[in-house]
Structure formats: structure tokens, C-alpha cells
Amino acid sequence: MKRLMYLLPLGIFLVLAGYFAVGLTLNPRDMPSVLIDQEVPPFDLKPIRGYEKGFSSEDLKGQVTLVNVFGSWCISCLAEHPMLMEIKRRELVPIYGIDWRERDPEAGPRWLAKRGDPYTLIGDDPESKAAIAFGVTGAPETFFVDKRGFIRYKHVGPVTPENWESTLWPLVQELRKQ
Amino acid sequence: MIAEAGHFALTLALFVAIVQATLPMFGAHRGNGLWMAMDRPSAISQFLLIAFSFGCLTYSHVVSDFTVLNVVQNSHSLKPMLYKVAGVWGNHEGSLLLWVLILATFGSAVAFFGGNLPPTLRARVLGVQAMISIGFYLFMLLTSNPFERIFPAAIDGQDMNPLLQDPGLAFHPPFLYLGYVGFSMAFSFAIAALIEGRVDAAWARWVRPWTLAAWSFLTVGVALGSWWAYYELGWGGWWFWDPVENASFMPWLAGTALLHSAIVVEKRDTMKTWTIFLAILAFSMSLLGTFLVRSGVLTSVHAFATDPERGVFILILLMIVIGGSLALFAVRGPALRSTGVFKPISREGGLLLNNLVMSTGCAVVLLGTLYPLFLDAIGGAKVSVGPPFFNSVFIPLTIPMFMAMGFGPVLSWKRSDLVQASLRLKVAFIGTGVAIAAAWAFISDGPFLAIIGLALAVWLIISTLVELAERIKLFRAPLGDSLSRLVRQPRSSWGMTLAHLGMGVAIAGMAGAGGWKVESIQVMKPGEKVTVAGYEYTFKGAREGQGPNYTIIEGTFTVTRDGAEIATLKAEKREYPVRQMPTTEAAIYSLFLGDLYAVIGDADGVEGGYVTRLYFNPLVAWMWFGTLIMVLGGVISISDRRYRIGAPAKRAAKKPTAAAAKA
Numbered sequence: 001m002k003r004l005m006y007l008l009p010l011g012i013f014l015v016l017a018g019y020f021a022v023g024l025t026l027n028p029r030d031m032p033s034v035l036i037d038q039e040v041p042p043f044d045l046k047p048i049r050g051y052e053k054g055f056s057s058e059d060l061k062g063q064v065t066l067v068n069v070f071g072s073w074c075i076s077c078l079a080e081h082p083m084l085m086e087i088k089r090r091e092l093v094p095i096y097g098i099d100w101r102e103r104d105p106e107a108g109p110r111w112l113a114k115r116g117d118p119y120t121l122i123g124d125d126p127e128s129k130a131a132i133a134f135g136v137t138g139a140p141e142t143f144f145v146d147k148r149g150f151i152r153y154k155h156v157g158p159v160t161p162e163n164w165e166s167t168l169w170p171l172v173q174e175l176r177k178q
Numbered sequence: 179m180i181a182e183a184g185h186f187a188l189t190l191a192l193f194v195a196i197v198q199a200t201l202p203m204f205g206a207h208r209g210n211g212l213w214m215a216m217d218r219p220s221a222i223s224q225f226l227l228i229a230f231s232f233g234c235l236t237y238s239h240v241v242s243d244f245t246v247l248n249v250v251q252n253s254h255s256l257k258p259m260l261y262k263v264a265g266v267w268g269n270h271e272g273s274l275l276l277w278v279l280i281l282a283t284f285g286s287a288v289a290f291f292g293g294n295l296p297p298t299l300r301a302r303v304l305g306v307q308a309m310i311s312i313g314f315y316l317f318m319l320l321t322s323n324p325f326e327r328i329f330p331a332a333i334d335g336q337d338m339n340p341l342l343q344d345p346g347l348a349f350h351p352p353f354l355y356l357g358y359v360g361f362s363m364a365f366s367f368a369i370a371a372l373i374e375g376r377v378d379a380a381w382a383r384w385v386r387p388w389t390l391a392a393w394s395f396l397t398v399g400v401a402l403g404s405w406w407a408y409y410e411l412g413w414g415g416w417w418f419w420d421p422v423e424n425a426s427f428m429p430w431l432a433g434t435a436l437l438h439s440a441i442v443v444e445k446r447d448t449m450k451t452w453t454i455f456l457a458i459l460a461f462s463m464s465l466l467g468t469f470l471v472r473s474g475v476l477t478s479v480h481a482f483a484t485d486p487e488r489g490v491f492i493l494i495l496l497m498i499v500i501g502g503s504l505a506l507f508a509v510r511g512p513a514l515r516s517t518g519v520f521k522p523i524s525r526e527g528g529l530l531l532n533n534l535v536m537s538t539g540c541a542v543v544l545l546g547t548l549y550p551l552f553l554d555a556i557g558g559a560k561v562s563v564g565p566p567f568f569n570s571v572f573i574p575l576t577i578p579m580f581m582a583m584g585f586g587p588v589l590s591w592k593r594s595d596l597v598q599a600s601l602r603l604k605v606a607f608i609g610t611g612v613a614i615a616a617a618w619a620f621i622s623d624g625p626f627l628a629i630i631g632l633a634l635a636v637w638l639i640i641s642t643l644v645e646l647a648e649r650i651k652l653f654r655a656p657l658g659d660s661l662s663r664l665v666r667q668p669r670s671s672w673g674m675t676l677a678h679l680g681m682g683v684a685i686a687g688m689a690g691a692g693g694w695k696v697e698s699i700q701v702m703k704p705g706e707k708v709t710v711a712g713y714e715y716t717f718k719g720a721r722e723g724q725g726p727n728y729t730i731i732e733g734t735f736t737v738t739r740d741g742a743e744i745a746t747l748k749a750e751k752r753e754y755p756v757r758q759m760p761t762t763e764a765a766i767y768s769l770f771l772g773d774l775y776a777v778i779g780d781a782d783g784v785e786g787g788y789v790t791r792l793y794f795n796p797l798v799a800w801m802w803f804g805t806l807i808m809v810l811g812g813v814i815s816i817s818d819r820r821y822r823i824g825a826p827a828k829r830a831a832k833k834p835t836a837a838a839a840k841a
Binding site (some may be wrong): 002003006007009010013014016017019020021022023024073075076078079158 | 451455458459462469489490493496497500501504505507508511512548551552554555699700701779780781789791
């Protein structure tokens with residue numbers, strides 16, 4: 001019995017080593033982020049507090065849309081926010097929002113109430129369910145979805161007037177033509 | 179030519195290490211004094227060879243020799259000199275060279291100061307050290323050669339990861355490695371003891387200074403890493419339970435446990451197998467940390483570029499070192515006899531509790547760190563385990579330990595009485611009660627856990643001071659008598675008192691920073707004011723400028739409280755064009771009760787405002803200050819007289835200076 005106790009650490013280590021060996025054959029970075037040209041992963045998010053409708057993958061069919069991942073805690077989201085409002089004001093393309101990893105359920109709605117809401121629909125994703133399915137690595141990220149509901153482009157970082165004019169807006173127009 | 183010389187010296191060191199790993203070991207086994215005597219010269223030549231090799235790589239970085247691949251990938255001609263030097267170890271290959279340099283330094287230190295060790299023990303310790311070296315030399319020569327040339331030569335380098343171009347991080351890896359590798363000494367001593375089949379007070383006395391040194395370095399390393407995260411990542415946080423942070427925290431927990439159980443072996447001749455096990459564990463955790471960071475099995479913001487081939491190599495190395503030593507432990511461990519017996523309520527009992535909590539904590543951190551890997555390996559979901567898990571499991575675990583930490587030093591060896599100990603600590607009980615009441619009255623809005631943390635800090639600080647007062651018979655003997663007792667305290671007692679005090683101060687910092695942080699995120703235009711925790715920040719505007727290898731946006735804030743000006747903060751956002759990466763340099767102004775902390779973000783591009791984040795981080799500076807006190811305790815303890823007893827007079831005079839120089 002006493003001998004067994006002394007063998008225990010070795011046993012635990014061997015199990016760990018087995019996992020490491022398997023782990024080496026996997027790639028943790030291999031998040032399904034390479035969803036480009038694939039269908040939007042199915043998800044169904046609840047509304048954020050104070051909103052009536054949530055946001056699910058079904059809402060994205062039939063027209064070119066943007067899916068923007070944001071959070072009230074995210075600084076660069078604040079930076080891109082005026083541009084998103086501008087897109088909404090000019091009715092360029094509908095933007096759907098994923099409110100990601102809010103610790104306080106009030107934080108997202110409060111953030112939007114203060115600065116304006118550029119989104120057509122917003123889903124609450126405190127546990128990163130949709131974010132992981134999309135392979136989000138940080139916020140903000142914006143996914144460009146075509147009429148069939150396929151992801152065609154992922155933009156990492158804030159949407160700015162410059163990159164909107166130079167690449168993103170032409171891309172939307174291109175997708176519309178298809 | 180220089181690079182080839184460095185490569186050659188590295189290869190030569192491998193062969194010296196092979197000699198050192200075999201001849202002295204066989205010599206010790208067969209009682210051949212001549213073979214055993216090979217240990218010291220080979221350890222010293224290994225050190226000289228690796229030091230030369232490291233010098234060669236440093237030279238290549240300093241003169242920006244862009245025919246060397248490592249320099250091309252990690253340097254840039256415009257990079258400031260500090261980071262050209264720090265860049266030597268700011269990458270995978272170079273950091274391994276630093277690793278083996280430190281390993282060889284420790285080995286030669288044993289050769290140098292180990293004159294009072296029994297020859298067989300020394301031969302075996304250095305033999306085990308050399309085996310570890312062989313593994314790492316092979317790893318470098320076969321998979322990660324820092325001296326690889328590139329043809330044709332590059333015109334300029336690709337620069338170093340901007341996040342790493344920072345004074346705090348320049349010195350973070352050396353300290354961390356001094357800690358990690360330092361535990362290889364305790365490991366080698368443990369393996370040598372298992373081979374010899376003998377663990378006694380003398381053994382514990384030899385192991386402890388090395389463990390103390392490793393622990394002190396590692397403490398500095400972990401604190402530097404945390405400090406860097408605090409001001410460089412610009413999120414106002416200081417610990418994120420990131421896999422790489424955990425990789426440095428696990429050896430620290432195991433090492434802290436080892437420090438304490440080695441005391442029991444030395445004083446009471448018991449808990450031997452525990453101590454041996456912890457010595458193996460501390461170094462295993464260091465190796466595991468290396469594996470996790472470099473193999474790519476886990477993702478982290480800090481990880482070096484990863485490579486599965488290297489991962490396989492490190493895994494084999496882990497199997498041999500950890501698996502082999504645990505197998506040896508399983509075979510030889512049961513034969514170690516302890517003589518001392520003790521009751522649960524006793525000094526030994528307290529130290530055992532420390533050991534249990536530290537090792538459980540280590541297991542929890544390990545589990546949390548590896549859980550995503552486990553789940554991934556069995557085909558489950560991709561998850562990440564974050565602070566909520568660690569905070570809710572690890573923190574409650576430490577609460578009983580911090581309570582016991584106050585009691586431990588006033589308990590007597592073998593058997594003790596909790597009631598009597600409590601009576602001796604009545605001042606501490608009263609002080610803690612007052613502190614809780616005061617915290618409740620003045621800051622009622624904080625989280626419950628933070629108030630507990632503050633109470634534990636007060637409890638720990640007062641009970642440590644009470645214990646010191648008892649030891650010097652303060653107020654019970656004439657004051658002069660007490661003072662002379664105070665001066666005559668052995669340095670190891672000072673070490674304990676300071677380390678525990680430092681821990682108390684650091685806990686206060688953690689509780690404050692965790693519990694009462696105030697943050698405010700907004701877009702500000704020049705002239706706008708925002709009040710955070712009673713401090714009024716005025717945004718004076720931002721200017722754009724140019725650094726040596728980056729461009730900056732510098733935002734200026736003035737902070738006032740009740741109309742009186744307190745500080746001017748200049749926060750920077752840097753953009754490194756070569757790597758196309760931004761970094762934030764938070765502006766921090768430390769006050770006694772907290773840090774004023776400001777970060778500037780992007781211009782909003784539409785209305786001329788900038789995104790700003792303003793924080794009030796209570797008591798954060800206490801954490802760094804407390805850590806410094808802990809390290810001071812460790813350093814003072816190393817210089818304790820008893821570690822030099824038995825050494826020839828000449829060496830006895832040298833040892834403390836060496837310890838001080840290393841610190």
C-alpha cells in the first residue's frame with residue numbers, strides 16, 4: 001500500500017505525458033477561424049437586456065450583411081463606433097452585433113444607450129458561444145456575409161473611414177453583385 | 179567566424195557534459211576518487227564554454243550581424259542598444275542559450291563552493307546536472323541552433339516583438355530562468371540523495387541555500403512579469419492566469435513548499451520523502467513550463483513562435499527527466515527513514531499544512547492550465563479556462579494557509595497548544611478585528627473577498643511582528659536587552675520574518691487592487707474632464723512624435739484632487755512599423771493608497787477625440803513593495819551563518835558576497 005503511494009506521482013505524470021503527446025498532434029490555434037467561404041455556423045443568441053429580439057444565424061440569409069463582434073469593455077470598438085453609426089445613417093449595409101463577453105448584463109445596453117445603436121439585431125454572447133463558433137480572436141472583428149449566408153471576409157480591428165472606403169465598402173458592393 | 183566559434187563552443191560543451199555525466203557518477207558508485215574528481219573541472223569548463231558561446235551570440239546581436247538568422251529574425255539596426263542585448267534572449271534559440279548558461283553557472287558554483295560537500299554527493303549532484311545539460315544541448319544543436327547563418331545576408335532585421343521591447347521585460351526572463359534553473363540544483367541534490375539512499379540534516383542544509391536562491395530569483399521573475407503586464411498591456415490588471423504566467427507560478431508554489439519542508443528535514447529529521455518529492459516537483463514544473471510555452475500545446479499571449487518538432491523533443495526530455503526521477507522516487511523513496519514524530523498542532527504540523535496547500539494550489543493551477551488540452555485531446559470542445567475558475571478555487575484555498583501562517587512561527591516543535599498560541603497572538607486578533615470593522619465602516623461597497631484579504635494581510639503583518647517581539651522579549655525584558663536580542667537574531671529568522679511580512683503587504687495590495695479598482699473608458703476631447711475615484715483627470719491633448727524605431731501618440735493628462743494638482747501623466751501609444759504592431763505605455767503615478775493610471779487609445783477619427791482609459795488601482799504598489807520585502811528575506815536567509823559552518827575559513831568569507839552578488 002505504501003509502495004503504491006510512491007508510484008502515484010509517476011502514474012499521474014504518465015497520464016499527463018499521454019495527454020501531451022496527443023496535444024502535440026492538435027493545434028489549439030486551429031480554431032475554426034478559417035470559415036472563409038463557409039456557411040455561417042449555426043447559433044441562436046438571446047437578446048441583450050432591454051431588447052426584445054435576439055440574433056440567430058437564420059437572420060443572415062437573403063442579403064449581404066456585416067456581423068460585428070463588440071463589447072462595452074473593448075476600446076477599439078469605441079473607436080470604430082462612430083463609423084458604424086455613419087454606415088447605419090447612410091443605410092449602406094445592415095450590421096448585426098454580437099455583444100461579446102459582458103460581465104455585467106447591463107453594460108452592453110448602457111453602452112449602446114449612451115452612444116447610439118448601429119445594429120439591426122444584437123445577440124448576447126457572454127459565454128463566447130457564437131464567438132468561438134466564428135473563431136473570433138479579439139474584438140472588434142467584423143464578418144462579411146453574402147446572400148447565401150456564407151462568410152466571405154473577416155476584418156480584424158476597427159472599421160475606420162479609411163479602410164471602409166478603400167476595401168470594405170467595395171467588397172460589400174462586390175458581394176451584392178454576385 | 180564569431181558565430182561558428184559560438185556554435186563550436188556549444189558542441190564542445192556537449193562533450194564535456196557527457197564526460198561529467200558519466201565518469202563522476204561511475205566513480206561515486208565504485209569509489210574511484212580520480213573519476214569522481216572529474217566533476218569540478220568539467221563543470222567549470224562547461225561554464226567557460228557556454229559563457230563564450232553566449233558572448234558570441236551577444237556580439238552578433240550587438241553589431242547587428244545580419245548574416246546570422248537569429249539576429250535577422252529578432253533584431254533591427256535601429257533598435258536601441260538595451261534591446262539589442264536583451265534581444266539575445268528575447269527569442270526561442272537565444273533564451274535556450276541563456277537557460278544553459280545559467281545551468282552551467284549553477285553547476286560551476288557547486289564546483290566552486292562545494293568544497294565542504296562529501297565527494298560522492300558532489301560527484302552525483304554534478305553528474306545529474308550534466309545529464310540535464312546534455313538534454314538541453316542536444317535540443318539546441320538538433321532543433322534550435324542560434325548560430326544558423328543566412329545566405330544571402332539580409333539588409334536589415336525583422337525587429338523584435340514590440341511588446342518585448344520594454345525594460346521590465348528585458349530583465350524578466352533572466353530572473354525567471356535563474357529561478358527555474360536554480361531549482362535544478364535542488365533536483366540534482368534530491369536525485370543524488372535517492373541514489374545514495376540518504377537524506378539527513380546535513381543534506382537539507384546544503385540544499386536550502388540553493389533553493390532559497392532559486393526561490394528569490396523566481397519571485398523577482400514572477401513579479402517582474404506581473405509588473406510588465408500591469409503597465410504594458412494597459413488593461414490595468416496585473417495577473418491574468420494566462421498559461422505562461424501559470425507556468426512560472428507553479429514552480430514558485432512547489433518551490434515555496436520545498437523551502438518550508440526542507441526546514442523540517444534539517445531541524446526535525448522528518449518529512450524527508452515529501453522534501454525529495456517537492457524538489458523533483460519544483461524542477462518538473464519548471465520544465466513543464468518550458469514545454470507549455472514552446473511546444474504550442476496551449477495558446478498564450480506570451481508564447482514564442484511554436485514548432486511541433488521542438489515540442490516532441492521537449493516531451494521526450496520531460497519523459498526522461500520527470501518520468502525517470504519519479505520512477506527512481508517510487509523505487510528508492512520508501513527506503514528513506516524518518517525519526518522525528520510530531521502532533522498535528524505543532525510547528526511541523528503548520529509547515530505540513532503549508533506544504534499541502536501549496537501543492538494543492540499547484541495541482542489546481544496545473545489542472546486549470548491543462549484542462550483545455552485535456553478536453554481537446556479527447557475530442558471535446560475548445561475552451562479556455564479563465565480567471566473565474568482560478569479565483570474561485572485558488573483564492574479560498576489560500577485563506578486557511580494565511581491564517582495558519584500567523585500561528586506557525588509561534589507554535590513549538592513536536593507538539594503545541596493552539597489555545598496558548600492564540601493567547602500569545604491576542605494583539606494580532608484585536609488588530610485584525612479593528613481592521614475589519616474599519617474596512618466595513620469606511621469602504622462598505624467593496625466585495626466581501628477583498629475585505630477578507632485585507633483582514634488576512636493585517637493579521638499576517640501583526641502576528642509576524644508579535645512573534646518577532648516575543649522572540650526578543652520586547653516589554654518583558656529591559657529595552658536594551660531586547661535590542662541586543664534583536665541584533666543577535668540569526669539571519670534565517672530575519673529571513674522568515676521579512677518574507678512573511680512581505681507576503682502580508684503583498685496580500686493587502688492584491689486585495690486592494692482586486693477589490694476596489696475604479697475604471698472609466700470614454701472618448702475625450704482636449705480640455706474635457708473625467709473624475710475617477712475622486713481624482714479629476716483633465717485631458718490636455720495628444721501629440722504625435724517619433725521614437726527610435728516607432729512612432730508615438732502621446733496624450734497628456736493632469737490630475738487634481740479637490741483643486742490641488744497631483745500629477746501630470748503622459749500616456750503613450752506606440753506603433754512599430756517593422757512589425758506593424760501597436761503597444762500601449764500606460765502612464766502610472768503611484769500614491770500611497772493607489773496608482774493613478776492612464777492609457778491613451780486611438781483617435782476616434784471623426785470628432786478629434788481620443789479613446790482614453792483611466793483607472794484608480796488601489797494599493798497596487800504594495801504588491802511590488804511586498805514582493806521586494808519577501809525577496810530581501812530570502813537573500814538575508816541565504817547569508818545565514820549555519821550554511822557556511824564546516825566550510826574552510828577562506829570559502830566561508832566568500833560565500834555571502836557571492837550570494838549578494840547573485841541577488
